[in-house]
Amino acid sequence: MxxxxxxxxxxxxxxxxxxxxxxxxxxxxxxxxxxxxxxxxxxxxxxxxxxxxxxxxxxxxxxxxxFSHTISPSAKSQDSLLKGIVDTLDPERRQMLLNLLQNPAA
Ligand SMILES: [Zn+2]
Structure with a gap:
Protein backbone atom coordinates (compact mmCIF):
# COMPACT_ATOMS: atom_id res chain seq x y z
CA MET A 1 0.00 0.00 0.00
CA PHE A 67 16.01 6.53 6.32
CA SER A 68 16.88 3.21 4.72
CA HIS A 69 20.58 2.88 3.89
CA THR A 70 23.63 4.66 2.53
CA ILE A 71 24.63 4.14 -1.10
CA SER A 72 27.69 6.38 -1.10
CA PRO A 73 29.09 7.74 2.18
CA SER A 74 29.02 11.45 2.97
CA ALA A 75 32.23 13.37 2.31
CA LYS A 76 31.57 15.18 5.61
CA SER A 77 31.68 11.99 7.67
CA GLN A 78 34.86 10.95 5.83
CA ASP A 79 36.44 14.28 6.85
CA SER A 80 35.60 13.80 10.53
CA LEU A 81 36.79 10.18 10.35
CA LEU A 82 40.16 11.32 8.95
CA LYS A 83 40.48 14.07 11.57
CA GLY A 84 39.71 11.53 14.29
CA ILE A 85 42.47 9.24 13.02
CA VAL A 86 45.02 12.06 12.70
CA ASP A 87 44.17 13.29 16.22
CA THR A 88 45.06 9.88 17.68
CA LEU A 89 48.49 9.73 15.98
CA ASP A 90 51.67 10.55 17.91
CA PRO A 91 54.00 13.23 16.39
CA GLU A 92 56.31 10.61 14.86
CA ARG A 93 53.46 8.89 13.00
CA ARG A 94 52.02 12.25 11.92
CA GLN A 95 55.38 13.07 10.35
CA MET A 96 55.39 9.63 8.69
CA LEU A 97 51.89 10.28 7.30
CA LEU A 98 52.94 13.72 6.07
CA ASN A 99 55.97 12.20 4.30
CA LEU A 100 53.77 9.57 2.71
CA LEU A 101 51.31 12.19 1.46
CA GLN A 102 54.06 14.41 0.08
CA ASN A 103 55.90 11.56 -1.60
CA PRO A 104 53.47 8.64 -2.15
CA ALA A 105 55.83 6.74 -4.52
CA ALA A 106 58.60 6.35 -1.92
ZN1 LIG B 1 -8.40 11.80 -2.06
Whole structure:
Protein backbone atom coordinates (compact mmCIF):
# COMPACT_ATOMS: atom_id res chain seq x y z
CA MET A 1 0.00 0.00 0.00
CA UNK A 2 2.67 2.49 1.05
CA UNK A 3 4.84 1.87 -2.01
CA UNK A 4 1.84 2.71 -4.21
CA UNK A 5 1.29 6.02 -2.42
CA UNK A 6 4.86 7.24 -2.89
CA UNK A 7 6.29 7.89 -6.32
CA UNK A 8 9.13 10.08 -7.43
CA UNK A 9 8.11 12.42 -10.26
CA UNK A 10 9.98 14.94 -12.32
CA UNK A 11 9.80 18.56 -11.16
CA UNK A 12 9.08 20.75 -14.18
CA UNK A 13 10.62 24.17 -13.79
CA UNK A 14 13.20 26.10 -15.75
CA UNK A 15 15.23 26.62 -12.55
CA UNK A 16 15.44 23.01 -11.43
CA UNK A 17 14.81 20.89 -14.49
CA UNK A 18 16.13 17.59 -13.23
CA UNK A 19 15.22 17.96 -9.57
CA UNK A 20 13.23 15.03 -8.22
CA UNK A 21 10.33 15.63 -5.88
CA UNK A 22 8.28 13.26 -3.81
CA UNK A 23 4.93 12.54 -5.42
CA UNK A 24 2.23 11.66 -2.90
CA UNK A 25 -1.02 10.00 -3.97
CA UNK A 26 -4.17 9.95 -1.84
CA UNK A 27 -4.71 6.35 -0.60
CA UNK A 28 -8.51 6.86 -0.75
CA UNK A 29 -9.07 8.25 -4.25
CA UNK A 30 -5.64 8.03 -5.95
CA UNK A 31 -5.60 11.77 -6.69
CA UNK A 32 -2.46 13.82 -6.22
CA UNK A 33 -1.90 14.91 -2.62
CA UNK A 34 -0.02 17.92 -1.28
CA UNK A 35 2.56 17.81 1.52
CA UNK A 36 1.39 20.36 4.12
CA UNK A 37 4.16 19.93 6.65
CA UNK A 38 6.91 17.57 7.74
CA UNK A 39 7.79 16.88 11.35
CA UNK A 40 11.25 15.49 11.96
CA UNK A 41 10.87 13.11 14.87
CA UNK A 42 14.35 11.62 14.74
CA UNK A 43 17.47 11.94 12.56
CA UNK A 44 16.06 9.10 10.44
CA UNK A 45 12.28 9.41 10.89
CA UNK A 46 9.86 12.12 9.70
CA UNK A 47 6.07 12.39 9.70
CA UNK A 48 4.72 13.86 6.46
CA UNK A 49 1.32 15.53 6.77
CA UNK A 50 -0.56 15.36 3.47
CA UNK A 51 -3.84 16.63 2.05
CA UNK A 52 -5.61 15.27 -1.02
CA UNK A 53 -5.72 17.90 -3.76
CA UNK A 54 -9.18 16.75 -4.88
CA UNK A 55 -11.62 19.07 -3.07
CA UNK A 56 -14.40 16.49 -3.35
CA UNK A 57 -12.24 14.02 -1.38
CA UNK A 58 -10.55 16.26 1.19
CA UNK A 59 -8.69 13.38 2.84
CA UNK A 60 -5.85 14.42 5.14
CA UNK A 61 -3.34 11.82 6.29
CA UNK A 62 0.15 11.23 7.68
CA UNK A 63 2.93 9.24 6.03
CA UNK A 64 6.10 8.06 7.73
CA UNK A 65 9.40 8.60 6.00
CA UNK A 66 12.36 6.62 7.29
CA PHE A 67 16.01 6.53 6.32
CA SER A 68 16.88 3.21 4.72
CA HIS A 69 20.58 2.88 3.89
CA THR A 70 23.63 4.66 2.53
CA ILE A 71 24.63 4.14 -1.10
CA SER A 72 27.69 6.38 -1.10
CA PRO A 73 29.09 7.74 2.18
CA SER A 74 29.02 11.45 2.97
CA ALA A 75 32.23 13.37 2.31
CA LYS A 76 31.57 15.18 5.61
CA SER A 77 31.68 11.99 7.67
CA GLN A 78 34.86 10.95 5.83
CA ASP A 79 36.44 14.28 6.85
CA SER A 80 35.60 13.80 10.53
CA LEU A 81 36.79 10.18 10.35
CA LEU A 82 40.16 11.32 8.95
CA LYS A 83 40.48 14.07 11.57
CA GLY A 84 39.71 11.53 14.29
CA ILE A 85 42.47 9.24 13.02
CA VAL A 86 45.02 12.06 12.70
CA ASP A 87 44.17 13.29 16.22
CA THR A 88 45.06 9.88 17.68
CA LEU A 89 48.49 9.73 15.98
CA ASP A 90 51.67 10.55 17.91
CA PRO A 91 54.00 13.23 16.39
CA GLU A 92 56.31 10.61 14.86
CA ARG A 93 53.46 8.89 13.00
CA ARG A 94 52.02 12.25 11.92
CA GLN A 95 55.38 13.07 10.35
CA MET A 96 55.39 9.63 8.69
CA LEU A 97 51.89 10.28 7.30
CA LEU A 98 52.94 13.72 6.07
CA ASN A 99 55.97 12.20 4.30
CA LEU A 100 53.77 9.57 2.71
CA LEU A 101 51.31 12.19 1.46
CA GLN A 102 54.06 14.41 0.08
CA ASN A 103 55.90 11.56 -1.60
CA PRO A 104 53.47 8.64 -2.15
CA ALA A 105 55.83 6.74 -4.52
CA ALA A 106 58.60 6.35 -1.92
ZN1 LIG B 1 -8.40 11.80 -2.06
Missing amino acids: RSKMLKFGQFHSSRARNMRVLKVVCPECNSKAIIRKTVRKHRHISDIYCACADVECGHTFVLNMT
